[in-house]
Amino acid sequence: MEGVNAGNRGDDKKFVKEKNKLGSKYRNYFTGKFQGKSRKGERSDQKRPQKGNTRSNSELIPTPAPALESRSELLSELPSELPSEPTLVPTSQSQARPQSHSQPQSQPKTITTVTVMPPKSSTSQPRWTSDIPKATPTVVSDIESATHSIHSIFHDLKTITPEDANTLLQLFSSQIKGVQNDNTLLLEKTVKLLASQPEDSQIGKSLTASFVNTLWDTLPHPPVRSLDKKFMYRDADGGNNNILMPDLGKAGTAYAKSVKPERMRKKNLPDPGELFDGLMRRGGLDGEEAFKGSPTGISSQLFYLATIIIHDLFLTDHEDMTKSKTSSYLDLAPLYGCNQEEQNAVRTFEDGKLKPDCFSSKRILGFPPGVGVFLIMFNRFHNHVVGMLAQINDNGRFTKPKAEAAKSAFDKYDNDLFQTGRLITCGLYVNIVLKDYVRTILNLNRTTSKWDLDPRVSETETLFNKPAAEGVGNQVTAEFNLIYRWHSAISQRDEKWTNAEYARLFANKNPADVTLPELLRGLHSMEAELPTDPSQRSFADLNRLSNGSYDDESLVSIFSSSVEDLSGAFGATNVPPIMRSIEILSILQSRSWNMCTLNEFRSFVGLSRHTSFADINPDPVIAKRLKEFYGSPDDVEFYPGVVVEKIKPPVVPGSGLCTGYSISYSILSDAVGLVRGDRFYTTDYTPESLTNWGYNEVQFDTNIDDGAVLYKLVLRAFPNHFQGNSIYAHFPFVTPETNREIQKDLGRENLYSWDKPKKKADLPKVEGWEECKKILDDKANWKVTWGAPIAVLTSQSPSDSTKTTGPPKIPPFCLAGDESINTTSRSLIISSFHDLPTGHGNKNDKEHPDWQSSIAQFYTDNTADLLDKHKVLIPNPNAYSNANGNGSAARNGAVAPRKTYRVDVVSDICNRVFTRFAAGVFDFPLKLGMGNTVDVNVTTDVEDGYTEEELYMALSTGFICIFNNFDVTKSFVVNQEARAVAKRLGDILMEHTNGGGIGGVVEGLKDRFHSLAHDDETERLAEEKVEKEKARLALKGYGKSMLQRFVDKGKKAGWGVERVVWEQILPTSAAMTANQSQLLSQVLDYYLSDSGSSHLPKLYTIAHETSKESDDLLLHYFLEAARLRGTVALFRLYSPSQAPSQSTSSTPAPGTVVLLNLPLAHHDPVAFPNPESVVLDRNLDSYLMFGHGPHECLGRNIALAGMVRVFRIIVGLKNLRLDAGSSGYSRKSTAGESRGMKTVETEFGMAYLDDELATLGPFPKGLRVCWDE
Structure with a gap:
């Protein structure tokens, strides 16, 4: 509002009358509560007593306005310009404090904080400043104008409806949060509010200006990114970092200077x-x-x-x-x-x-x-x-x-x-x-x-x-x-x-x-x-x-x-x-x-x-x-x-x-x-x-070294000299001596190796089938190397987790060593898996079938369930298929409309079905709800439960820690993650040896359904759905009863419940899930690739047969693809029971660790004539992917039964093929590049990329397929 010439107004008496009329209407406005700083803030980095002229807090708080008896006195206290709405009035920096001699007098600088000037006297009013820069105001000399402005505000307020007030509250809330929920249609409500204001509304004008400012601030002006390819990469000389000022910071430019030197320098400075x-x-x-x-x-x-x-x-x-x-x-x-x-x-x-x-x-x-x-x-x-x-x-x-x-x-x-x-x-x-x-x-x-x-x-x-x-x-x-x-x-x-x-x-x-x-x-x-x-x-x-x-x-x-x-x-x-x-x-x-x-x-x-x-x-x-x-x-x-x-x-x-x-x-x-x-x-x-x-x-993870990442650089540069947990690699900016004190105080001393880095022994590789088999058979001289990584998992038990120094104790688990105690563990696990309760040996007893039939039925039911839940219909109304679905024309030439579905057979089928099996065997609780096992609009949270994805990740992390932790740059991360999942899994197993498990989870879900049901029919359907889930997830004869057998047999061996759970059950569960999904995924990848897709029509036919011969054929098909695509590699430590009577140049030194390259051994033409082809009459004992000899996989037959059952169902899908998006094109062979899972060759074999091409791992991450129905 423009100032009005004071000379056009009435005399002082008229003014006093107007002033008394307005009274407190604007007095509080003039004396509004606010505070600020009287001068530029100064940080002090030292504890020093305050000196000089300081003001008390009371001087910063405005006092009530005193009685004003003359127009001139009021004018001397008014701000230079009355606002059109109750906001603080801007004041130039020169008004707020003395002008610095470094600032041009003609360009007063507005300040950006609310500031209060020291009072002139005990009765004077503080001047005001604002963070809204405006032109230098003029002196207000027309009280009628001020009165009109104030009345205008109250008039505008009458136009604000309750709906408008709610919109204003939402706008204010969004400004506080910094984010707007557009589901509330706040933009449209704002437009409606602004459009409803009178043309001369001061509030409307102010809100419009605020709205424009908000829209302006939504986007950067000007943008700081560009599609121009010259800005895509760093210039060699640093130019083009700022796309608008390309020379800013460029090599060859002059140093800038921040501080203006104002003190006169002495003529004679010190030498x-x-x-x-x-x-x-x-x-x-x-x-x-x-x-x-x-x-x-x-x-x-x-x-x-x-x-x-x-x-x-x-x-x-x-x-x-x-x-x-x-x-x-x-x-x-x-x-x-x-x-x-x-x-x-x-x-x-x-x-x-x-x-x-x-x-x-x-x-x-x-x-x-x-x-x-x-x-x-x-x-x-x-x-x-x-x-x-x-x-x-x-x-x-x-x-x-x-x-x-x-x-x-x-x-x-x-x-x-x-x-x-x-x-x-x-x-x-x-x-x-x-x-x-x-x-x-x-x-x-x-x-x-x-x-x-x-x-x-x-x-x-x-x-x-x-x-x-x-x-x-x-x-x-x-x-x-x-x-x-x-x-x-x-x-x-x-x-x-x-x-x-x-x-x-x-x-x-x-x-x-x-x-x-x-x-x-x-x-x-x-x-x-x-x-x-x-x-x-x-x-x-x-x-x-x-x-x-x-x-x-x-x-x-x-x-x-x-x-x-x-x-x-x-x-x-x-x-x-x-x-x-x-x-x-x-x-x-x-x-x-x-x-x-x-x-x-x-x-x-x-x-x-x-x-x-x-x-x-x-x-x-x-x-x-x-x-x-x-x-x-x-x-x-x-x-x-x-x-x-x-x-x-x-x-x-x-x-x-x-x-x-x-x-x-x-x-x-x-x-x-x-x-x-x-x-x-x-x-x-x-x-x-x-x-x-x-x-x-290069990303950091605050769960690893609290976010430090230098270990990535050191371990990647020198992988053959550093342990994955070397203190020299993880915290090299502090001396090891000091680091030991630090980590000891933090309770993390045992997480790191304190040995000085030294060259690791070379890793010989054994690639011939006969040599690999011989080493796997020779338990006396070739020892397993899994003891230390298994101890990473078992050390999280209550009795061991308090240990903060030294390496964790190696448990007496069957795969952790080659001593008699390890043999005892093997016997315990075998008997606990296969000694079923009375009545479980009769195939004809439908209530208590034998375990092979139970497992086959489990995989049949759950694979069908997962396909049904996760398949996605591909819209294609013009697609037609041959009526009989086997690729040949119908006799009468008729065609029928077909439906085409898509599913990820790795993430949605293989990973989930074997995870469900592990949950049933070990009584792990699964969360049931949307996206899991019950298709309802509720989520059942069990405090210690897992979703299928979470349990798979937990079990696969444990498996990687034990068997696939090859990359030294990732090993510490894997071990840290494995410790965390082992702690949670072990605690659940300890609890569920006495109760809980899947039955408990499903019963909990039933209670939730009861509480949500609104009528008897809804409740009945809910109970039927829960009972169906409970029946399908259960493995009769397993679960709680198997855990109890573990505990009972462990006690006879002299182990308490805690030791049985942590040292036997936990590592067993970690060793049996992810590898099954991995192997089945690799088999499917082969038959869906260019190399193996010619076998799919035959596999489709066999999958729909129900004979013993079809079971045998599918097993051979499965093992052949596993031989061709499997990535299993094993390590053995040469530790001869006695000095060899005759050493040769090929005899390793005691203490040598060798890598048994089973993928190459499975292509050995001596053991596998015509090694690149699928041959269906090979000896079943020639396949080594499950190990061989004393440490052959305990659950080999159970695993094969389950994998082949799922394999049968998937290859039995009509016109099975790779989804058009599953190009991959990253596996190279003598035949060129082939489609399928995305892989990368590493020092230790094939690694798999996830769908985002962001991470590598030993397990396939996804493989999308299509089929017709």
């Missing part, structure tokens, strides 16, 4: 050499210990990563000291290069790979070798990633061109792999920075907290929160170039290494006497002499192997010794003397850049200023020298001020790096800006950019 000698030199104080180690046990390994980060962001051009030759982004430039030329030098330009064990940066060679080893690990990770990308070939994204294709096609293939591999590798890099590096800096590694400082935190804009911008770019500053000079942290070992390098570089001269010009010339000469090709450079005096890589043993030795090496502490007098010239250069560089003072920097970042030298550093010697050098705390230079400042004490959590006070706050702020400003870590950090597999591969 840099004297500053170093008096304030920085290690052991510089009389009688002081030369080296001060990290107070929190941080290892040199953390500072090797810090070195990579620093040289990733800062690389000053010595030709122009204002510019940086690297980008302002965390893009691993030391590995990949700072520009296209450097990047080209490190690439092979074949299959997206880097030259082996190379990195781009020459300067890194001037640092201790641990820095280079860190980069070599990233190099190896990159090459692993691009190899996997090529195999997975995400939806054809990385299809390799044919040999005859043009060079440009191969160039694109190579570049797409390289650039995507770089994005993924940088994704792991930034996660290491945030989840390992920053966690250690904040001492979070000493806690079990899942919280960390991750700038990528997902935020929703609400009424109270406006998320910080993302992907807007970054430009590094001169201040942080100086902040990150952490020479105090150099360890004693690295100090000696540096001295030796100086001595080599400056022969015949004392390293400590090297002058600054000599140093610069020497470093320049060293860089110039290095070959341009990184693969030709020497590193740590190591020799490259024939394939271009370095010997793992040497690299691991450097890494391990670096983890054990204690770093130096921050603070004064701890910089090695050898760094004198470097520090002098840093001081001179700071001066040449005209940097601010230490106090100016602190004020800029919101920290309190140092008021005394003792405040900067309480050490009296340091404080005295600072005073001698500078005279006033305000004159202390930024550098070396940030080096000599007092350091923070260790705080758990909060302070782990223990830097100087100014550094501590600043580096966290910088980390947030670096990551949140990088488009490739925020708005473009997506599965789309990295591929699903790549995104998942």
Whole structure:
């Protein structure tokens, strides 16, 4: 509302009358309750008494308005412009507080917080400010206008209906939550509300403006992502990170500068050499210990990563000291290069790979070798990633061109792999920075907290929160170039290494006497002499192997010794003397850049200023020298001020790096800006950019090491030297000695291996059928290796789970060893499975049939049930099939309309049916409800129950832990997951040895139905459905009775209930579900593939026969496909009972573990003539996928009976075929690529991809088929 000229109004008497008339109507409005800050907030990082002019809380609270007796007095207290509705009125910053001399007077800056000015007197009113920027208001001089405005508001309020009020409440609620539920039609209600307001309604106008603002804020303006392919990958020089400002942060641009230096610099600044000698030199104080180690046990390994980060962001051009030759982004430039030329030098330009064990940066060679080893690990990770990308070939994204294709096609293939591999590798890099590096800096590694400082935190804009911008770019500053000079942290070992390098570089001269010009010339000469090709450079005096890589043993030795090496502490007098010239250069560089003072920097970042030298550093010697050098705390230079400042004490959590006070706050702020400003870590950090597999591969899991991910890099680089749970791999930023104290306090000491990494023995592979069979038969000399992984599961028992040190105790389970106690366990399990109650041996007794008939009926009923529940009708009204369904024409040529269905035979049939069987055998409770076993609109929750999917995942996790935990980079994760599922399964089994189980669950469901039923008919149908489910899920003679047999027989062997449950029943349940589903899925995959689909018509015919011959034929068909597609591999440990009488070159050394490659053994032409074909008369004892000899699978016959029964039902589906979407095309053979399940070749055989192509595992994840009815 425009102000009105005061000269057009009446006299004071008229005004007083109007004022009394309005009275309290607007007095409370003028004195509305609000509060704010009187000046810019100031954070204090130190406990200091408050000084200076401060106001009490009472001065910030507006007091009631006093009586006003004149128009001029009221006008002096009115805001400059009355609002059209009751909101706070904006005031320019110049009105709120004195104008800073740094701000132009002609451009007053509006503030963004509500602020109260100090009162002029005890009776004066506070002025108002607002967070709504508007033009500078004019003075209001017309009380009639104010009165009209207020009356207008009340008039508008009369137009608001109860429905409109409810809409306003919903709008307000959505603004608080930051999300709108459009199911309530809130948009339409809002339009209706706005449309109902009069044209001159002030409320309507305000709501319309708010609505427009909301719509505007819904989308970014301008967008930060683009479909332009030039923005798809990182540029070599960091350009195009911000799509609107492509040069922002690009290599070769000038440093930015954050702080404006306002204090006049003294003419005669202290000599840099004297500053170093008096304030920085290690052991510089009389009688002081030369080296001060990290107070929190941080290892040199953390500072090797810090070195990579620093040289990733800062690389000053010595030709122009204002510019940086690297980008302002965390893009691993030391590995990949700072520009296209450097990047080209490190690439092979074949299959997206880097030259082996190379990195781009020459300067890194001037640092201790641990820095280079860190980069070599990233190099190896990159090459692993691009190899996997090529195999997975995400939806054809990385299809390799044919040999005859043009060079440009191969160039694109190579570049797409390289650039995507770089994005993924940088994704792991930034996660290491945030989840390992920053966690250690904040001492979070000493806690079990899942919280960390991750700038990528997902935020929703609400009424109270406006998320910080993302992907807007970054430009590094001169201040942080100086902040990150952490020479105090150099360890004693690295100090000696540096001295030796100086001595080599400056022969015949004392390293400590090297002058600054000599140093610069020497470093320049060293860089110039290095070959341009990184693969030709020497590193740590190591020799490259024939394939271009370095010997793992040497690299691991450097890494391990670096983890054990204690770093130096921050603070004064701890910089090695050898760094004198470097520090002098840093001081001179700071001066040449005209940097601010230490106090100016602190004020800029919101920290309190140092008021005394003792405040900067309480050490009296340091404080005295600072005073001698500078005279006033305000004159202390930024550098070396940030080096000599007092350091923070260790705080758990909060302070782990223990830097100087100014550094501590600043580096966290910088980390947030670096990551949140990088488009490739925020708005473009997506599965789309990295591929699903790549995104998942570098993702963190707070259940593993509380989110740390560095182990992924270390174990992937050196899989043959580290145990999967090595403390050296999981927490290398802290010395092992300190780590042991930390993990002991956290109760996790027993989770990790504390052995120093060493090379594992080579793994010989046995591939001949005869040799494999011979080893499996020889129990005396070849031992099983499953004891330790079985102990991972059984150690979760109440009596063992309290143990926090040492490896878990190996249980006396039949597969855990080859001693007599293990034989006893085998007998116990066999008798418990097969010694059925009286009456269960009569095939003709329908109430108590024999176990084979019970199992066959179970699988028949449940497979049919699962097909019925999970099949999906494919809409195809024009589809017709032959009337008889066997592929031949009907006699009369008639055709009948057909229905086509789809189902996933792996996830919906195989996994579920064998899970149901396990639930029936071991009495595991299944949750019954939607999507499970009862098709009703309720969900029955049993506290300790599982859905079918959950129970399958639990049992398969246990199986993988015992039999398939081959990948060292995943083994720790698998073991952690296995411990969790074992704890829950074991607790359920303990409870159900006395009651519960499926019957109890179904009865619970019945109770729920009773409570929901509204009439007798509904209740009767509910009871019938529950009884049907109960009958189908039950295995007569199994369940509770089998568990009881286990317990009774275990007691006779001297084992209590707990030991029987945890050491016998639990590992048995884990060993019998997932492998059955796996094998049946592989068999189906073969017969649905191009290789085996020709057998389907014959299988369809046999499946519909009911003779003994058909059972036998189907068994042979099944075993042949299992032989051709099976992936089972077994390990055996050579431990001869006595020294061999005659050793040969092929006799392994005692303690050797060998891999029995059964997939290759099953293709041995000696044992299997015509090995690539299905032959139906092979000896049934020749198949080894169930093991052989003393450790042959106990449930072999039961498993085969069940699998063949399900196989019969599935191949008996009419016109069975692969669904059109199940292309796969990832299995390669001599016949080329074939369709089917998506697979990848690994070191240990075939691995299966899930439907999202995101994860790999030993078990098939899905196979969709179609059939006709």
